[in-house]
Amino acid sequence: MTEEKKVTRKKIEATRVCKKIMADHFYEMDEAVKTGSRKIAWCTSVGPAELLRGMGFLVYFPENHGAMLGATRMATDLIPYANALGYSPDICSYLTCDIGSYLQKKTPLTMAYNIESVPRPDVLVFNTNQCRDVQDWFAWYSRELNVPLVGVHTHRDIGDIEPIQIKDIAAQIEELVPALEAVSGEKFDMDRFKEAVGYSRRTSELWRACLETAAAIPSPWTFFDATIHMGPAVVARGTREGMEYYELLLPELKQRVKDGVAAVEGERHRLYWEGMPIWGKLRPLSEQFSSLKACVVASTYCNSWIFDQLDPARPFESMAEAYTELFIVRDEPFKEKYISECFEKFRFDGIVFHDAKTCPNNSNNRYGMPERLSKKLGIPVLTINGDLCDLRCYSEEQTKTNIEAFIEQLEE
Amino acid sequence: MTNSSEGVFAGVDVGASRTKVAILDREANLIGHCVRKSGTDFSGTSELCLDAALLMAGVSREAIRYCISTGYGRKNVAFSSETKTEIGCHAKGCYHYFPMAMTIIDIGGQDNKVIKIDDQGRRINFKMNRKCAAGTGAFLEEMSARLDIPLEDMDALARQSTEMVELGSYCTVFSGTEVLEKIRQGKKVPDIVKGLFYSVIKRVLEMDSLTDRVAMTGGVVAHNPYLVDMVKEITSREVLVPEHPQLTGAVGAALFAMEAANR
Ligand code: SF4
Numbered sequence: 001m002t003e004e005k006k007v008t009r010k011k012i013e014a015t016r017v018c019k020k021i022m023a024d025h026f027y028e029m030d031e032a033v034k035t036g037s038r039k040i041a042w043c044t045s046v047g048p049a050e051l052l053r054g055m056g057f058l059v060y061f062p063e064n065h066g067a068m069l070g071a072t073r074m075a076t077d078l079i080p081y082a083n084a085l086g087y088s089p090d091i092c093s094y095l096t097c098d099i100g101s102y103l104q105k106k107t108p109l110t111m112a113y114n115i116e117s118v119p120r121p122d123v124l125v126f127n128t129n130q131c132r133d134v135q136d137w138f139a140w141y142s143r144e145l146n147v148p149l150v151g152v153h154t155h156r157d158i159g160d161i162e163p164i165q166i167k168d169i170a171a172q173i174e175e176l177v178p179a180l181e182a183v184s185g186e187k188f189d190m191d192r193f194k195e196a197v198g199y200s201r202r203t204s205e206l207w208r209a210c211l212e213t214a215a216a217i218p219s220p221w222t223f224f225d226a227t228i229h230m231g232p233a234v235v236a237r238g239t240r241e242g243m244e245y246y247e248l249l250l251p252e253l254k255q256r257v258k259d260g261v262a263a264v265e266g267e268r269h270r271l272y273w274e275g276m277p278i279w280g281k282l283r284p285l286s287e288q289f290s291s292l293k294a295c296v297v298a299s300t301y302c303n304s305w306i307f308d309q310l311d312p313a314r315p316f317e318s319m320a321e322a323y324t325e326l327f328i329v330r331d332e333p334f335k336e337k338y339i340s341e342c343f344e345k346f347r348f349d350g351i352v353f354h355d356a357k358t359c360p361n362n363s364n365n366r367y368g369m370p371e372r373l374s375k376k377l378g379i380p381v382l383t384i385n386g387d388l389c390d391l392r393c394y395s396e397e398q399t400k401t402n403i404e405a406f407i408e409q410l411e412e
Numbered sequence: 413m414t415n416s417s418e419g420v421f422a423g424v425d426v427g428a429s430r431t432k433v434a435i436l437d438r439e440a441n442l443i444g445h446c447v448r449k450s451g452t453d454f455s456g457t458s459e460l461c462l463d464a465a466l467l468m469a470g471v472s473r474e475a476i477r478y479c480i481s482t483g484y485g486r487k488n489v490a491f492s493s494e495t496k497t498e499i500g501c502h503a504k505g506c507y508h509y510f511p512m513a514m515t516i517i518d519i520g521g522q523d524n525k526v527i528k529i530d531d532q533g534r535r536i537n538f539k540m541n542r543k544c545a546a547g548t549g550a551f552l553e554e555m556s557a558r559l560d561i562p563l564e565d566m567d568a569l570a571r572q573s574t575e576m577v578e579l580g581s582y583c584t585v586f587s588g589t590e591v592l593e594k595i596r597q598g599k600k601v602p603d604i605v606k607g608l609f610y611s612v613i614k615r616v617l618e619m620d621s622l623t624d625r626v627a628m629t630g631g632v633v634a635h636n637p638y639l640v641d642m643v644k645e646i647t648s649r650e651v652l653v654p655e656h657p658q659l660t661g662a663v664g665a666a667l668f669a670m671e672a673a674n675r
Pocket of ligand 1: 063091094131133360
């Protein structure tokens with residue numbers, strides 16, 4: 001009988017430190033909740049984290065919790081509880097699994113860090129640059145926990161960005177200050193804010209450099225590795241620890257490139273991943289690609305945490321730029337051009353589009369982009385149907401066959 | 413005149429619904445074949461199916477020089493040396509019969525595929541149905557049960573239709589309810605059956621555009637050739653169908669086996 005070959009992959013040394021940063025992030029907040037020593041802000045992943053850091057908040061990211069619920073495969077069982085409250089199975093499964101987790105009092109933090117529950121927020125801060133779901137998500141907690149809700153409403157579907165748009169977003173971020181001061185009980189300190197922006201900027205530069213090591217042939221790491229190692233860039237954005245992590249990771253990756261260490265032994269095919277990760281299937285997918293000698297070398301998703309527009313000298317404006325120039329906020333022609341530029345840099349042989357059932361915002365296969373890009377770049381494309389967290393939307397066998405057939409096609 | 417004495421090549425296509433085996437001689441003539449319900453024991457069924465095909469070919473198992481399995485249960489075939497996806501095998505099999513650039517429409521028990529190949533037989537693109545039975549053989553099976561008419565009578569019934577009844581639903585289960593509603597309204601069974609066929613075709617045509625020549629394969633087409641006539645009419649295109657449409661994937665696997673043996 002034909003068995004899939006098991007592949008062993010060389011571990012990235014920095015992983016240990018990555019895990020520690022993630023653990024400390026949660027311990028610190030748990031401690032703060034218990035002692036009341038620091039205020040906690042919940043923030044959307046591309047929300048104004050630097051401002052919150054600069055104002056002394058500990059920052060918690062519900063989307064990161066959603067990803068953990070997905071990765072531990074707890075999500076699919078918890079989503080229905082939110083559905084029963086009127087939150088449709090068709091909307092963001094980060095939202096539904098997170099609310100389900102709250103309702104059922106079950107969190108992966110318990111298993112991973114022996115922490116009973118996610119930290120209770122003192123304020124909820126969103127940015128609609130990703131989608132409207134984040135606002136509705138936080139609004140639910142705002143009502144449930146009676147916690148103030150503030151946010152930034154970003155212009156969406158933008159081609160060329162107008163100065164007026166940046167001005168508007170910068171003003172909106174600045175306008176959050178009084179509300180946040182009221183919660184923190186502290187006066188806004190411009191220097192501390194600038195420092196946080198500086199750390200974020202440096203983190204972004206390093207993160208970009210880490211991702212770009214995958215342009216090497218063979219690539220020293222894969223998209224699946226990067227989804228794990230982006231943890232600190234997400235949760236520790238705007239901190240010294242976050243920055244220092246990538247100062248550690250980058251040389252290791254560069255060394256791998258120098259030594260010709262391949263993430264996928266005998267790399268034969270290079271692919272681009274467009275769309276959300278399928279959190280509950282990271283390992284099987286990573287193993288399948290490896291066994292087929294295919295390395296996913298780049299993705300839109302991991303690139304979404306590069307904010308190198310940030311500039312401590314112009315903190316509000318540069319934050320507005322960073323959070324408006326983002327891929328997810330842009331129009332189709334921009335997105336197409338963006339992926340084409342990635343193609344020049346990473347030299348991949350095909351693109352895998354993940355059509356995530358509950359996240360149209362990160363599913364870019366729905367308006368003919370795969371077909372257009374395939375023609376333009378002269379490479380094949382594949383769309384797989386799945387979801388970030390809701391595994392009811394994912395068919396393992398069909399996906400496996402699709403991927404296998406795609407690689408066969410590349411080999412012809 | 414076949415050359416089975418010099419060894420044969422076997423292709424086994426274990427589909428979710430049917431298992432198909434094709435035996436080719438070294439000139440790629442189809443000398444033995446068999447189709448069976450896959451059932452729940454994929455491994456056992458593929459053994460039985462292989463034996464029947466070998467019997468037809470008049471050779472023993474020892475004569476098999478190489479065997480490749482494909483399809484949903486491709487990993488369950490103990491005697492195959494390699495697996496290939498059904499997408500690759502259908503393209504291979506179809507190109508063998510019609511060596512030209514074409515769009516292949518395969519309608520299987522649970523999967524639909526639209527595969528595009530160039531004039532060298534290389535795949536350019538393929539699409540599979542999303543995880544839903546709409547437009548597959550399973551849809552027709554479900555409807556035949558609802559209407560209480562044997563599956564094998566569907567084709568003849570559809571041909572008798574004078575006024576096709578169109579179904580609106582995308583979902584197989586809701587289509588079932590719709591069919592009952594049509595019966596209540598006094599619609600004729602042949603007209604409903606033609607509507608069911610039309611619904612299968614619609615589901616497939618919305619998967620991808622048709623380019624170059626069109627070929628159709630798969631069990632549903634094998635048993636319902638009227639579907640092919642309907643596709644011809646709807647698309648105003650000539651539609652090619654290999655001699656044994658249901659065996660196309662198995663033949664493709666056997667052709668891969670032949671290549672592998674000569675590597
Ligand atoms: S962008 Fe998608 S995954 Fe992220 S919060 Fe919005 S709907 Fe959820």
